[in-house]
Amino acid sequence: MAEPWFETTHKLRYNDCDPAGHVNNAVYSTMAEAGRTDLMLAAGIYRPDTAYAMVIVRLEIDFKAEMTWPGDVLIATAVSRIGTKSIHMRQVIRSNGKDCAHALSILAAIDKETRRAIPLDGDWHARFAPWTLPA
Amino acid sequence: MAEPWFETTHKLRYNDCDPAGHVNNAVYSTMAEAGRTDLMLAAGIYRPDTAYAMVIVRLEIDFKAEMTWPGDVLIATAVSRIGTKSIHMRQVIRSNGKDCAHALSILAAIDKETRRAIPLDGDWHARFAPWTLPA
Amino acid sequence: MAEPWFETTHKLRYNDCDPAGHVNNAVYSTMAEAGRTDLMLAAGIYRPDTAYAMVIVRLEIDFKAEMTWPGDVLIATAVSRIGTKSIHMRQVIRSNGKDCAHALSILAAIDKETRRAIPLDGDWHARFAPWTLPA
Amino acid sequence: MAEPWFETTHKLRYNDCDPAGHVNNAVYSTMAEAGRTDLMLAAGIYRPDTAYAMVIVRLEIDFKAEMTWPGDVLIATAVSRIGTKSIHMRQVIRSNGKDCAHALSILAAIDKETRRAIPLDGDWHARFAPWTLPA
Numbered sequence: 001m002a003e004p005w006f007e008t009t010h011k012l013r014y015n016d017c018d019p020a021g022h023v024n025n026a027v028y029s030t031m032a033e034a035g036r037t038d039l040m041l042a043a044g045i046y047r048p049d050t051a052y053a054m055v056i057v058r059l060e061i062d063f064k065a066e067m068t069w070p071g072d073v074l075i076a077t078a079v080s081r082i083g084t085k086s087i088h089m090r091q092v093i094r095s096n097g098k099d100c101a102h103a104l105s106i107l108a109a110i111d112k113e114t115r116r117a118i119p120l121d122g123d124w125h126a127r128f129a130p131w132t133l134p135a
Numbered sequence: 136m137a138e139p140w141f142e143t144t145h146k147l148r149y150n151d152c153d154p155a156g157h158v159n160n161a162v163y164s165t166m167a168e169a170g171r172t173d174l175m176l177a178a179g180i181y182r183p184d185t186a187y188a189m190v191i192v193r194l195e196i197d198f199k200a201e202m203t204w205p206g207d208v209l210i211a212t213a214v215s216r217i218g219t220k221s222i223h224m225r226q227v228i229r230s231n232g233k234d235c236a237h238a239l240s241i242l243a244a245i246d247k248e249t250r251r252a253i254p255l256d257g258d259w260h261a262r263f264a265p266w267t268l269p270a
Numbered sequence: 271m272a273e274p275w276f277e278t279t280h281k282l283r284y285n286d287c288d289p290a291g292h293v294n295n296a297v298y299s300t301m302a303e304a305g306r307t308d309l310m311l312a313a314g315i316y317r318p319d320t321a322y323a324m325v326i327v328r329l330e331i332d333f334k335a336e337m338t339w340p341g342d343v344l345i346a347t348a349v350s351r352i353g354t355k356s357i358h359m360r361q362v363i364r365s366n367g368k369d370c371a372h373a374l375s376i377l378a379a380i381d382k383e384t385r386r387a388i389p390l391d392g393d394w395h396a397r398f399a400p401w402t403l404p405a
Numbered sequence: 406m407a408e409p410w411f412e413t414t415h416k417l418r419y420n421d422c423d424p425a426g427h428v429n430n431a432v433y434s435t436m437a438e439a440g441r442t443d444l445m446l447a448a449g450i451y452r453p454d455t456a457y458a459m460v461i462v463r464l465e466i467d468f469k470a471e472m473t474w475p476g477d478v479l480i481a482t483a484v485s486r487i488g489t490k491s492i493h494m495r496q497v498i499r500s501n502g503k504d505c506a507h508a509l510s511i512l513a514a515i516d517k518e519t520r521r522a523i524p525l526d527g528d529w530h531a532r533f534a535p536w537t538l539p540a
């Protein structure tokens with residue numbers, strides 16, 4: 001997918017699949033997380049010296065198609081909104097040439113000590129700018 | 136929680152936790168699935184001779200609080216709606232005496248051969264009746 | 271199993287199973303870890319203020335029988351040897367009334383700073399005494 | 406590693422890590438499985454029409470070094486012995502430029518109906534020949 005979508009590819013493992021013979025739905029959550037974390041690594045959000053940690057507040061997944069092993073998964077992620085205390089990311093999870101899921105992840109940055117959400121100022125907008133969808 | 140909520144308890148494992156020191160968000164999906172599958176076992180939905188398989192169509196999770204190891208997880212599940220081709224289940228995931236997540240799972244029954252959703256007739260309503268929320 | 275075996279029970283989850291329809295072999299590793307960690311919780315080894323962390327050095331698993339969902343897993347663990355820098359634990363993993371695996375886990379305690387194994391003095395022997403097999 | 410070692414690369418995921426901040430030991434089992442299954446895909450062992458299924462009989466892992474996220478894992482696998490009813494595979498698991506584990510996996514082929522090990526004739530030797538270590 002074109003800019004500003006951030007793309008990363010992960011590889012399915014045999015035990016991602018369940019007795020139904022397809023990738024278990026919890027692995028879709030893991031793939032959504034893989035997309036978010038890889039984007040945040042690219043954005044310089046994950047660093048050992050930060051006073052904040054990123055947490056997920058809400059997750060929505062629409063399951064569109066089964067994923068099967070063996071295969072790769074392409075996760076495309078883009079920031080759709082940065083509020084005062086939350087970041088919305090849209091995600092498309094693809095495998096075998098088709099959309100397997102659409103997801104919305106809502107994140108917050110919490111203070112590592114107080115465990116409370118911190119305000120998201122202009123710095124946060126700047127960090128995510130390359131991967132932010134037009135308003 | 137009182138009837139018609141179906142309750143099941145699962146036990147956290149050390150590796151359910153991630154480097155943030157709390158239970159990883161994908162395990163919330165697994166706990167939601169554990170609640171659904173345990174309810175469906177109770178309802179007699181999982182049997183080897185069925186022509187259908189249950190699949191998840193949409194998942195929404197609101198993360199309310201961190202879960203930490205060691206500990207148990209109580210998953211309460213109730214059917215909130217049975218449509219012509221989908222079943223809605225509301226779920227509450229509790230640990231350490233507090234609500235850690237609220238979830239909505241939308242399921243379909245698919246024909247194992249055609250992989251297409253089958254209509255949900257009165258039998259399905261009857262099977263889920265003990266765990267169905269009043270309209 | 272009788273003393274000095276430490277027993278703990280965990281519950282299988284639907285997605286512990288793989289496309290072969292049985293519990294995936296990596297979950298046997300997780301169950302072995304669940305037995306070890308639950309024993310170490312009982313022994314007071316896991317505390318936030320320790321300068322050491324427990325790590326696994328070697329794992330041997332003999333797979334005796336398939337485990338299937340739904341079901342519980344009973345993990346029996348006993349310390350078979352405490353060397354100068356390693357702790358050997360024997361484990362029996364049971365489900366559905368039969369031995370599904372025998373395991374040997376060799377652990378070390380490492381200094382959290384240096385990441386090097388620390389010597390295991392008499393205190394360690396005392397902590398594990400209730401669950402140590404006779405020499 | 407040189408022939409006859411079969412190499413495959415997998416990508417670590419954030420939730421492969423546990424609260425110790427490193428990749429959980431059960432993921433080493435999963436990586437060993439990923440190496441075996443990718444080799445067996447290459448060898449044409451996994452096909453829907455087979456009357457047999459591959460199962461693991463024994464697993465030995467020597468943990469040499471911590472693996473950390475983000476990163477890739479290189480799994481090198483070679484057949485070290487084919488007995489009358491078992492296949493031995495040696496494995497080296499590498500990440501960040503160092504050996505993180507050495508493993509031995511002993512497999513059997515079981516009849517899908519009887520669940521009993523089948524004899525491994527010359528065909529099996531031929532299938533694995535490209536990845537079999539010299540005697």
